[in-house]
Structures are given as structure tokens and as C-alpha cells.
Amino acid sequence: MDIQHPYLMFLGDAPDRLAAKTAQGVADWRPEWCLGQFRMEGCNADLQLPDMTMEEAAAAGVKTVIVGVANRGGVISKPWIAVLERALELGMDVAAGLHNRLSDVAVLREVAAHHGRTLFDVRHPQEDYAVASGKKRSGKRVLAVGTDCSVGKMYTTLAMEKEMRTRGWNADFRATGQTGIFIAGSGVSIDAVVADFISGAVEAISPENSDDHWDLIEGQGSLFHASFAGVSLGLLHGAQADALVLCHEPTRPHMRGLPDYKLPSLEDCMSANLAAAHLTNPDARFVGVAVNTFHMSPEDAGSYLQEVESRLGLPAVDPVRNGVGRIVDQLN
Amino acid sequence: MDIQHPYLMFLGDAPDRLAAKTAQGVADWRPEWCLGQFRMEGCNADLQLPDMTMEEAAAAGVKTVIVGVANRGGVISKPWIAVLERALELGMDVAAGLHNRLSDVAVLREVAAHHGRTLFDVRHPQEDYAVASGKKRSGKRVLAVGTDCSVGKMYTTLAMEKEMRTRGWNADFRATGQTGIFIAGSGVSIDAVVADFISGAVEAISPENSDDHWDLIEGQGSLFHASFAGVSLGLLHGAQADALVLCHEPTRPHMRGLPDYKLPSLEDCMSANLAAAHLTNPDARFVGVAVNTFHMSPEDAGSYLQEVESRLGLPAVDPVRNGVGRIVDQLN
Numbered sequence: 001m002d003i004q005h006p007y008l009m010f011l012g013d014a015p016d017r018l019a020a021k022t023a024q025g026v027a028d029w030r031p032e033w034c035l036g037q038f039r040m041e042g043c044n045a046d047l048q049l050p051d052m053t054m055e056e057a058a059a060a061g062v063k064t065v066i067v068g069v070a071n072r073g074g075v076i077s078k079p080w081i082a083v084l085e086r087a088l089e090l091g092m093d094v095a096a097g098l099h100n101r102l103s104d105v106a107v108l109r110e111v112a113a114h115h116g117r118t119l120f121d122v123r124h125p126q127e128d129y130a131v132a133s134g135k136k137r138s139g140k141r142v143l144a145v146g147t148d149c150s151v152g153k154m155y156t157t158l159a160m161e162k163e164m165r166t167r168g169w170n171a172d173f174r175a176t177g178q179t180g181i182f183i184a185g186s187g188v189s190i191d192a193v194v195a196d197f198i199s200g201a202v203e204a205i206s207p208e209n210s211d212d213h214w215d216l217i218e219g220q221g222s223l224f225h226a227s228f229a230g231v232s233l234g235l236l237h238g239a240q241a242d243a244l245v246l247c248h249e250p251t252r253p254h255m256r257g258l259p260d261y262k263l264p265s266l267e268d269c270m271s272a273n274l275a276a277a278h279l280t281n282p283d284a285r286f287v288g289v290a291v292n293t294f295h296m297s298p299e300d301a302g303s304y305l306q307e308v309e310s311r312l313g314l315p316a317v318d319p320v321r322n323g324v325g326r327i328v329d330q331l332n
Numbered sequence: 333m334d335i336q337h338p339y340l341m342f343l344g345d346a347p348d349r350l351a352a353k354t355a356q357g358v359a360d361w362r363p364e365w366c367l368g369q370f371r372m373e374g375c376n377a378d379l380q381l382p383d384m385t386m387e388e389a390a391a392a393g394v395k396t397v398i399v400g401v402a403n404r405g406g407v408i409s410k411p412w413i414a415v416l417e418r419a420l421e422l423g424m425d426v427a428a429g430l431h432n433r434l435s436d437v438a439v440l441r442e443v444a445a446h447h448g449r450t451l452f453d454v455r456h457p458q459e460d461y462a463v464a465s466g467k468k469r470s471g472k473r474v475l476a477v478g479t480d481c482s483v484g485k486m487y488t489t490l491a492m493e494k495e496m497r498t499r500g501w502n503a504d505f506r507a508t509g510q511t512g513i514f515i516a517g518s519g520v521s522i523d524a525v526v527a528d529f530i531s532g533a534v535e536a537i538s539p540e541n542s543d544d545h546w547d548l549i550e551g552q553g554s555l556f557h558a559s560f561a562g563v564s565l566g567l568l569h570g571a572q573a574d575a576l577v578l579c580h581e582p583t584r585p586h587m588r589g590l591p592d593y594k595l596p597s598l599e600d601c602m603s604a605n606l607a608a609a610h611l612t613n614p615d616a617r618f619v620g621v622a623v624n625t626f627h628m629s630p631e632d633a634g635s636y637l638q639e640v641e642s643r644l645g646l647p648a649v650d651p652v653r654n655g656v657g658r659i660v661d662q663l664n
Contacts, residue, residue: 131560131589132558132559133558133559133590134559134592134593135592190527191526191527191528192526192527192528193526193527194524194525194526195522195525195526195527195563195566196523196524196559196563198527198562198563199559199560199562200559223565223608224611226465226569227463227464227465227466227531227532227569228463229531229566229611230527230531230563230564230567231528231530231562231566233555233561233562233565234527234561234562237561237562258465258466261466272608275604276604279556279558
């Protein structure tokens with residue numbers, strides 16, 4: 001799966017900003033790939049990109065229309081289909097992160113085939129992966145792990161990629177979720193892979209590489225999440241990470257979606273992840289803590305980070321407030 | 333998924349005994365359900381059951397024909413299809429544990445629909461499972477965990493079900509693999525579930541029950557298997573086991589399929605499983621060790637078990653040589 005850029009961001013009739021958060025993530029991290037946005041009647045989201053018709057997008061050189069928006073009621077509506085059909089006719093591919101598949105819409109499938117275009121349904125793995133071999137691969141790897149879901153793993157690895165590239169390092173973000181896939185142009189929705197192939201899929205998206213190359217692998221879930229820990233463990237084993245970054249959100253009252261489950265301590269989370277990581281890479285170590293302090297005052301955030309730092313003996317930063325330079329420093 | 337018994341065991345043209353090992357497992361554990369076997373030209377397997385034609389099977393009251401055999405080259409051959417079609421016409425369901433699906437064979441699908449019969453492809457989950465809730469369920473649960481794949485988890489849990497039922501306890505084996513599903517008549521091939529739903533599927537197959545009821549949940553893989561540990565962890569969390577049994581095969585030179593990976597020590601395996609199990613059931617504990625000593629002399633097996641028992645302070649038995657009574661005693 002390789003999604004060609006530049007992109008046109010399709011926002012459809014997104015009722016609000018939140019409905020377009022995938023598109024927003026792509027526009028934030030790959031502004032140079034996002035030539036414009038396409039909005040329909042009723043759209044209340046705005047990426048601050050030039051509004052374009054499909055014809056204008058094609059003329060501007062757009063290669064792929066990215067459906068980075070949730071569809072209402074899980075139905076791909078007729079007005080959407082007509083617009084996406086036009087995109088295909090004009091020679092552009094279409095990529096979507098919807099629960100239902102573009103390729104299940106007969107007319108889109110037919111028009112795409114007729115014009116030799118590709119439909120990407122990034123939530124649904126489109127390759128068959130091999131079972132993980134567990135064999136050591138060349139190149140170096142970072143994996144973000146977390147105390148919970150949605151604590152900033154994607155943001156942290158993308159910020160590290162950016163920091164490394166700014167320093168002239170050889171680094172690639174490796175996506176394991178839908179927004180990340182649009183940002184990377186490739187990857188796998190790891191939670192949608194058949195269970196036997198979780199680790200194998202991660203091996204496939206972060207293959208052998210040159211000795212100076214860093215993969216920044218997007219983490220998912222948490223070893224302490226009672227619903228999804230299997231995904232996180234398979235990801236950890238497949239990644240064979242040399243360096244782990246612990247991601248955390250300190251104000252969360254309980255594990256996401258599980259009111260009866262408290263978050264683990266940072267220490268417990270680190271020791272469980274390290275023990276598991278050592279199975280496939282005995283040299284794995286933590287290099288930093290990335291804390292999402294969005295809900296804290298600057299003062300509280302500062303003293304929290306300082307306390308974590310002295311307690312764990314690792315750089316503790318909020319990637320948004322402080323950047324990730326001090327974590328990347330650990331990898332020299 | 334509820335597969336109706338009694339069964340006719342379809343052996344097709346199984347080239348040898350090993351090709352029919354699934355069928356053999358069903359005949360061993362559910363002899364009262366297996367009324368006969370169906371063998372074709374070239375079949376070299378024999379379950380020591382009465383040979384029956386499809387007509388004889390239907391007349392004898394068979395409800396389901398079990399395809400408990402590997403098909404050559406991954407193709408469901410024409411002679412097989414003709415026979416299975418006849419079974420459907422005679423009013424029997426057909427259940428298979430093949431990699432490819434019966435329901436992908438158009439004629440079988442049509443004949444089944446026409447006669448109101450069901451095709452079960454037990455390797456392929458046929459239900460949509462919910463994400464695990466992590467909520468404590470009533471009833472009690474045993475889970476078999478292992479140092480590796482294929483070390484006797486299914487055998488151990490089936491033997492415990494048998495022992496408990498002999499003692500008049502309220503107990504049900506819960507299947508997580510294809511042979512187990514035929515033996516239980518229901519269950520889920522847990523390694524074929526989409527990754528996000530591993531724990532949820534296990535919650536679904538071992539639901540709330542009366543306080544005196546024991547689920548004996550078939551384990552899969554190992555937390556120490558670099559290819560499949562995610563499946564094992566999701567299974568462990570979904571099971572919310574009260575009691576764990578450690579399964580082991582002491583003569584194995586390395587992890588199955590992974591020449592570079594040694595087996596963990598029993599102690600490391602127990603502590604990793606306990607730590608993870610405590611997330612969804614803080615009272616989880618080990619109650620015994622089930623060792624497959626098939627490749628050892630009776631003397632070596634005896635002294636090995638004695639050594640393990642005194643080292644770990646838990647009953648250590650070979651379920652085949654010694655039975656599992658001493659493990660079940662721990663659950664009183």
C-alpha cells in the first residue's frame with residue numbers, strides 16, 4: 001500500500017471540527033502534501049487550505065483524494081459517491097479511513113477499475129502478512145508505548161521524525177493507525193489485522209534498513225488496557241524496538257472506555273513493557289517520557305515533568321510544549 | 333455458532349493418520365457424538381469407527397458431517413464437494429476446519445441454502461464480537477497457559493473437564509481452536525479474530541455463569557512466543573481466569589517455529605502470566621503444572637515431575653500418564 005501524494009483533503013459534510021480530525025492531523029503533519037480541501041454543503045470543518053473543485057485539484061496535480069472524515073451513520077452517502085466518482089474519472093486515487101469500505105460501493109469499484117485508479121481503505125488491511133519470524137533486523141527502531149490509548153503516541157513519534165530529519169538523520173515514521181497511514185502514505189491499521197499476524201505485520205512495515213536508519217513506530221493501546229493489550233504486545237514484539245518512549249496523560253481518571261480500571265504507574269508500565277520488549281530485543285531500553293499536559297496549567301505541567309524526570313532518571317517532556325529534542329538527544 | 337451432534341467424521345482421502353488428527357481428537361474426546369466415519373478412495377486414516385455412507389449416516393441420525401482432515405494443496409476437490417453436497421441434501425449440516433472456506437464453494441452454498449442447512453467454517457470467526465469490557469463475570473474459570481505452542485493446553489483443559497464432570501461438578505470446556513470447537517460444538521478460533529476483538533471474543537465464549545460453574549478455557553500460544561504472544565495476552569485478559577495451569581514440554585530444543593528462541597523457565601513463564609492475569613482478575617493463581625512427558629522414559633518423567641513439584645510447590649502431572657485429578661483437587 002503506497003498512497004501517492006499530493007493530496008486533496010475531502011471533508012464532505014463534516015458537522016464539526018472533530019469529525020474532520022483525521023484530515024486535520026494530515027494537514028498538520030504533511031502541509032506540503034495537502035494542496036487543498038473539498039467541502040460540501042453543511043460542512044463546518046475548515047483546514048485553512050484552499051477550497052478546490054475536483055477539476056481544480058486534478059489540474060493542480062493532486063494524486064489522491066483523502067477522505068479524512070467520519071461519515072454520518074456509517075453510510076457512504078450518494079452525494080459523496082458522486083463526488084468521489086468524479087475524482088476517479090479525473091485520474092485521482094481515493095483513500096478513506098471509514099469503517100465501511102469504498103470498495104464495497106459497486107459504482108466506485110467499477111469506475112476505479114475502468115480508469116485504472118486505486119481505492120485505499122486504510123482501516124482494512126489490504127495485504128496478507130506473514131507470521132512474525134522474530135529475526136533481528138538491521139537498522140534501529142523507536143516505539144512509543146503508553147499507559148493508555150490516545151495519550152499521544154502518534155504525535156510523539158511524528159515529532160521525533162521531524163526532529164531527527166531537522167538534524168539530518170535518516171528517519172521514517174511507521175504508521176499503525178488510519179491517520180498515521182495518510183501521513184506516512186503507507187502502513188497498517190494494526191488493530192484490524194487478524195490476530196495471528198499482529199507481530200508479522202509490524203515486522204513488514206519496519207523492514208531491514210541501513211545501520212544509521214531510525215524507524216519511528218507509532219504505538220497503539222497499552223499493555224494495561226483490558227480490551228486491547230494483545231494488540232500492544234504483538235506490536236511491541238514485532239517492532240523489536242531499540243528505544244522505547246513512554247507516553248502518558250496524567251489527568252485521566254481511568255483507562256479509556258473502562259471506568260473500573262485505573263491507569264498503571266509509570267514504573268509498572270515501564271517494567272512490563274521492558275520485560276516484554278526484551279523477548280525480541282534484549283537491548284531495548286527507555287529513552288524518555290512524553291507527557292500530554294494539555295489539561296494542566298503551565299506551572300503544574302512544569303513541576304509534574306520535573307518530578308517524573310527526577311523519579312525515573314529520563315527526560316520527561318510535553319512534545320507540544322517542549323518538543324522532543326531532549327528525547328532524541330538520548331539516541332546519539 | 334452451535335454445531336449439532338451426533339457427528340459423521342469425514343476423512344476424505346487423508347493420506348495418513350496425521351492428516352486426520354483433528355478428526356482423531358474429536359473421536360477421542362467425544363466418542364459418544366461420533367457415530368461413524370466416511371472414507372474415500374486413497375484414505376489411509378482410520379478412527380476405528382463404523383464406516384458409513386452419507387445415506388446410512390442420515391438414517392442413523394447424524395446431524396453434522398465434520399470435515400476433520402487437511403485437504404491436499406488447499407483445494408476442496410470435486411469428489412469432496414460431491415459428497416458434501418449429498419450430505420446437505422440428506423439434511424445434515426457440514427462443519428470444516430479447513431483454511432479455505434466451504435462457504436466459498438458456490439454449489440455448497442447454494443445447496444445448503446436450498447435445504448436450509450448450515451455450513452460451519454470453524455477456522456473463520458462467523459460472528460462479530462464486541463470489544464472486551466473487562467467487567468468481572470460470575471462463575472469460575474480455568475485457563476491453560478504454556479511455555480510454547482502445542483504443549484498440551486487443549487488436552488489438559490479437556491482432561492480437567494472430564495475429571496470435574498466425573499466428580500459431578502458443573503464444568504464446560506471452552507474452545508479457542510478448530511479441534512476444540514468440534515469437541516465443544518462451539519467456540520472461536522481465537523487466532524483468526526481481528527486483533528481488536530481477541531479479549532472480547534474470549535469474554536463472549538465464557539460468559540457469566542452460576543457461582544459453582546467452571547469454564548475450562550483452552551489456551552493458545554505463549555506470552556513467550558515472538559510470533560503469537562499478542563493472541564495469548566488477549567486470551568489471558570479476556571478469560572479473567574481464577575486458576576491457571578502451566579503447560580510445558582521439557583524436551584523441546586527451541587520455541588516452535590523459532591530456532592533462535594529458547595523456551596522460558598517455568599518460573600519466568602508463571603510470573604509473566606500471573607502479572608498479566610492480575611490486570612483483569614487480581615485473584616488469579618496457578619494451581620498446577622501439566623507436563624507432556626511423551627518423549628521421556630517413565631523414570632525420567634517421574635523424577636522431572638517430582639523436581640518441578642518441589643521447586644514450584646504445585647502439583648506437577650503428565651495428564652496422559654497421571655491424569656489431572658491432583659490439579660482439580662486444588663480447586664476444591
